[in-house]
Amino acid sequence: MSGGPEGFVVPTGAGRTLRAPAHEVTFKVTGEHSRIASSFEVVVPPGFDVGAHVHARSEELFYVLEGELEVLAFEPRVRTPDNWRHWVSSSGRRVVRATAGTVLVVPPGCPHAFANRTGEPAKMFFQSSPPPHHEDYFEEVLEQLADGGGPDPEAMARLRARYDIEQLTPMRYSAPPVHSDGR
Template sequence: MTHLAPPEGHLVPSGSGRTLRTAAQQVTFKVTGEHSRAASSFEVVVPPGFDVGAHVHTRSEELFYILEGELDVLAFEPLVRTLDSWREWESHSGKRVVRATPGTVILVPAGCPHAFANPTGTEAKMFFQSSPPPDHERYFEELLELLASGGPPDHAAIEALRARYDIEQLTPLRHMRRT
């Protein structure tokens, strides 16, 4: 008679995980496709002035939980998709951009435009989960490599990267200190 070992969980202590860094960005991989068929999980530091730009995924569902700091966020289809900025968007039901503080959860179903930006002078930190894995793992690896130069983002390279990973960019990614 063969006995199979019982399944074991995956524990990642505080301060642990595989961390990718640039001068301003930091993403720590907590749970990857190696550990879960359901979702990848990350801890993300969002520097002052960083704006991921409004975008949409056709296949991915995402969850954001604000741990520290404040982020402006949206998760809705706007009445009008303006090309330059998402901050003034309004939904068909009257929703607008929200200032998310620690403890705020944002669930983004596939097909829903969404964005976040750090308009403050201090870093923000969030728990980020994406399903299914491992697309966001690969995306973060390549994005941080592109942003590692510290100069202005190469929008053409980021656009090509996002297209490979089911990300339709609706407004530009920006990284500038806001005051």
């Protein structure tokens, strides 16, 4: 009797982790493991705003594990280019305060964004389909953020254009001040 297909388990703390100051992405399931989706655990530092953006082909799912994020997933009446937090959909939907247990599902073509406006890191489970686009994207984004500064707008625009990301509002990162005691 031959065995059938086997799945696998990714235990707590396992996966390949990429780090830049205050940023962390752990690859849990990659295109090597699944033809359906890539899965990540992402730490969103205080002051980070991914900026509103849209994917023509990718579908995404976000599940807030810890902390609090402001999120949106809708087409606004007006796409203002500077700040997505004031967007309103034609049905009256607005930005949501997402806490642990909140799920955000983003179909292709749907503008979406998240930002951490608190003083504490947030953590989310993030899934993107199809793989491996976001795997490669995260590799390059973490390289951009490695020096601890904010993203270079021109370099990020080129990077995002290569990965099916139309940026609608700027990505921003205001790193919290470092105290003399290291906090």
